[in-house]
Amino acid sequence: MEDLVRELAEPGGKLVLLVMDGLGGLPHPETGRTELETARTPNLDALARKGSLGLHDPVAPGITPGSGPGHLGLFGYDPVENLVGRGVLSALGVGMELEATDVAARINFASKKDGKIVDRRAGRIPTEECVRLTDKLSRIRIPRVEILVRPEMQHRAVVVFRGQGLSPHVTDSDPQQTGVPPLKVEAREPGAASMAELANRFVEEVDRALADEWPANTVLLRGFDRQPDLPSFPERYGVNPAVIAVYPMYRGLARLVGMKVLDGGHGIAEEFDRLEAAWSDFDFFFVHVKPTDSAGEDGDFDRKVRTIEEVDAQIPRLLKLDPAAVLVTGDHSTPATFKAHTWHPVPFLIHSRWSRWENDAEGFGERACSRGQLGRVRAKELMPLLLAHAGRLAKFGA
Amino acid sequence: MEDLVRELAEPGGKLVLLVMDGLGGLPHPETGRTELETARTPNLDALARKGSLGLHDPVAPGITPGSGPGHLGLFGYDPVENLVGRGVLSALGVGMELEATDVAARINFASKKDGKIVDRRAGRIPTEECVRLTDKLSRIRIPRVEILVRPEMQHRAVVVFRGQGLSPHVTDSDPQQTGVPPLKVEAREPGAASMAELANRFVEEVDRALADEWPANTVLLRGFDRQPDLPSFPERYGVNPAVIAVYPMYRGLARLVGMKVLDGGHGIAEEFDRLEAAWSDFDFFFVHVKPTDSAGEDGDFDRKVRTIEEVDAQIPRLLKLDPAAVLVTGDHSTPATFKAHTWHPVPFLIHSRWSRWENDAEGFGERACSRGQLGRVRAKELMPLLLAHAGRLAKFGA
Structure with a gap:
């Protein structure tokens, strides 16, 4: 599959992978709604209605990933075959x-x-x-x-x-x-x-x-x-990629697969400043938002909700750039009630003009994603899906 | 899996694989309904309510297949491992x-x-x-x-x-x-x-x-x-198969895996004439309908709709033959709005007496299939499912 995607990948419109770290959640005991379902996210909800939803397993059902496997999966690498040591x-x-x-x-x-x-x-x-x-x-x-x-x-x-x-x-x-x-x-x-x-x-x-x-x-x-010898992300997908992340580890992970590291600034809004500034220089952007995960780890349900709302407020700026396709997701679940990473599958949203139908979905959330038109996939299948939704994968075979 | 299925396959009732080429679609911008959802298909809708629905990925999520990989997938062959050259x-x-x-x-x-x-x-x-x-x-x-x-x-x-x-x-x-x-x-x-x-x-x-x-x-x-040396379809599934197709390429693909080529006639109704005539001579029929794909490639939404309706009108003749199991699907999506093959997963319907429950589904369509009881599978998994629904796969293990 990796070789196939490499052969089929074509130049084309700009792609954005927006990762809210630890996005997946579990219901608040009082309301029955997860962090993402609780957050007021009018912009993401609108994308969810027009876009395609699904759930992804970062590694495999039941496996709780660390940051390394979680992100390698999102980059399209098999996280079990491509291990990166913490050091x-x-x-x-x-x-x-x-x-x-x-x-x-x-x-x-x-x-x-x-x-x-x-x-x-x-x-x-x-x-x-x-x-x-x-x-x-x-x-x-x-x-x-x-x-x-x-x-x-x-x-x-x-x-x-x-x-x-x-x-x-x-x-x-x-x-x-x-x-x-x-x-x-x-x-x-x-x-x-x-x-x-x-x-x-x-x-x-x-x-x-x-x-x-x-x-x-x-x-x-x-x-x-020791540093692993990972296949090059730019070569595999035919993209010129950059990472925007406040936290060093995520910049490091992206650099490991060959992404250009940009200054991530000091907060969510600044990350989108950087995105706007660099828009014309790259055709793939990995934007990493950390505080969703930190709030989950701290068991702070409300802070995780507020962080998601803060990201939501930036979505109009992202859309104004008119990307060909956007993938919004997490690298794993970090439910505030669990105070740690979990194995729960992670909601994702692909926005492009080639979604199959407008959803009557109630918005962007775990429940809506479990009924989403993209079904349940492995994280490593998301990159081909994102490329496809931007018309950047050629037909396979005559 | 291939060897397992070969071991478990048993003789039994008759099977039909009815392929509408490029069946999967995208919504009409004005109505929000796909070609299949737009078509008036009372017979397929009735099958959908009594049968089992799902979506299949011909190759893998995000991969747009050509006719070769699309059909090899439906025949149960891994389309990446079994390539057929353009010549x-x-x-x-x-x-x-x-x-x-x-x-x-x-x-x-x-x-x-x-x-x-x-x-x-x-x-x-x-x-x-x-x-x-x-x-x-x-x-x-x-x-x-x-x-x-x-x-x-x-x-x-x-x-x-x-x-x-x-x-x-x-x-x-x-x-x-x-x-x-x-x-x-x-x-x-x-x-x-x-x-x-x-x-x-x-x-x-x-x-x-x-x-x-x-x-x-x-x-x-x-x-x-050179013609690839593909595993024999009759040996793999223990069937005596025939193909009914108007277009030579699909007869050729079926012959490559060992199906007997029957005269396909000159249109959809004639294909079902041939099916009735040959019913007693084979126990597996691959019936291929081309004009759904041609209409999609031409961007002609209405012609694709009419072709689907034309197929629907033949369904009562098919049911009168009393097949043990029928699979109705496409080899890929060719949305009229896209005017080309796409990666979107393809709706499928299995009709047999062993469906799990009657659906409250609105009929046969992409949306209903995305909520279907058979979920989302790879195309190559459909043949075992079809055999199973006809009671033609023995128990694995004691």
Whole structure:
């Protein structure tokens, strides 16, 4: 299928993939309506009535995806065959250009007392504090290897090990619980012993450097990985793509498949400013909205509703640009009642002039999408659908 | 799955696959109803209420199929794994019976001036002119090979090379643009050198034969291919199948998978005459109706509607034969508003005594099918469904 789409893809009108992270929801216990069904979204509702609705499974029914698989699915890549380690996502997200042999790992600043982890996130220290501490870690020197440490948001940072003979095949040091000591990094295959040693040595040096700090006096490492060699998105779909995202990880994911990274600004309205500004320079835009997911993770139903309404208010600006086809969806569900990613299929909407019929749908929501004319698909089938709706896939066979 | 179905298939009642080519549509801008929804089809509507509805994707969501992939899907073959080259489709389309070692290519009559192609379709010459010119080309003789040339419509024709040591693995001579000379046919693998030479020699002879003609003074060749070795439809499904089709290409496609070709007559009513006449001789009938697609390609909404109504009028004759199961569908969508094949999923209806419930559906149409009890499937999944509805697939496993 991938090769087929590559062969059939043609130049044409402009495409927009608008992702509200964690869009899918579950009903509010009092009203029986999900976040998306609760939000007042006159513009998305109008699109839903004229456009085509459906539900997508990011990976497969029952599978709850992380951000990596969720977005790779939306980009049309099989998320099981194309894995991206968390460390790599973090590194790309902060704008690091990885070399093929680099090994990256996600850092969580954490609090350790009497040798045991008491807070895996060091009280979610402010980002400025994270910047100060990573600056300290950047001074760590270990022979025969280059160590690059960069801050992300709050308690999150990333370390990249650069040198000869490194291996991504080592275990995490994060015990995923408090009240226990951090784990030693271990080799998952014989050739990785020196990498495990190097990682443990790094943690020792960190503990020394942060000995006088609190609450962030240690780090937990996880998601050691090397940059995967993913097929090029521009080549696969014959597009000239750009990403607009406030959060680094999503810019990183998009860069990994070959999208040009644009400045995402600092909020939803600014993202649409950037979209307008860059409209003539690209023919595919991936616009990523994060706060829907954050609100869901925080269990804040109302904030998720308000974020969706904030996106809705930008839709007229998007339509004024007259894209050939727009896909509005999420990368997974993050219901506020669940406070985490879930496996629930994700509502989607394709707007183009080639929808089959005007819906009597009540608007854009999970229920309407479950009765939608596009049915239920895998996320990786959405890109061909989007291209088709813009007339950008040629006929297959005579 | 293919092997499983082969193992489970059993003898049983008679089956009918009734294909209205390009059946799927898009709404009329004024009424909001598709061609199928507009047509007055009391008989199909009654079947829809008692039967089971669904939508199928001929290849995959977003993929627009040609006639070859569209029908191979309906026959239960993966259309991506089982390709039929353009030259072979053309040969089948004009009713040629290919031998296993024949190589066929599509001919476009074209206009050449000062060695460069100035019109790739020779001004779309009338079909009568095509017939006269192919008659000229039929007189070309090249030692040790038989050359068969047949006209198609307008500027299109087909050439079949018959002989020893031929190869389909050669490139097109069609440069796909004007202002440049035609390409030399080249071998795509070492063993194909003599085939390339033969094809180039043929083009030279054509140029000599057409030297005094205008605008059709040369030919462009593309889609060299040999008849594929497809799995046998009778063996796969344990059926004794026949095809009833007015147009040669569909008879040819059916013959490729091992269906017996019956005389299709000259119109829809005559096709059902043939069905009645042959009813006792076979237990599977593929009945192909072409004018739905032609009307869609011409953008003639009303003619497509009338063709569907014409088919509907024949349904009582079909039911009188008391088939065990009937599948009514299309091989793809050809909406009159789009004037070409599209990717939109195709409505289908299975009539048998084993439908799950009677529908409150308003009849046979895209909307009703999108809410149908059979959901959304790939075309290649329809044959097992049809067999099952006739009680012709045994239980799998103990």
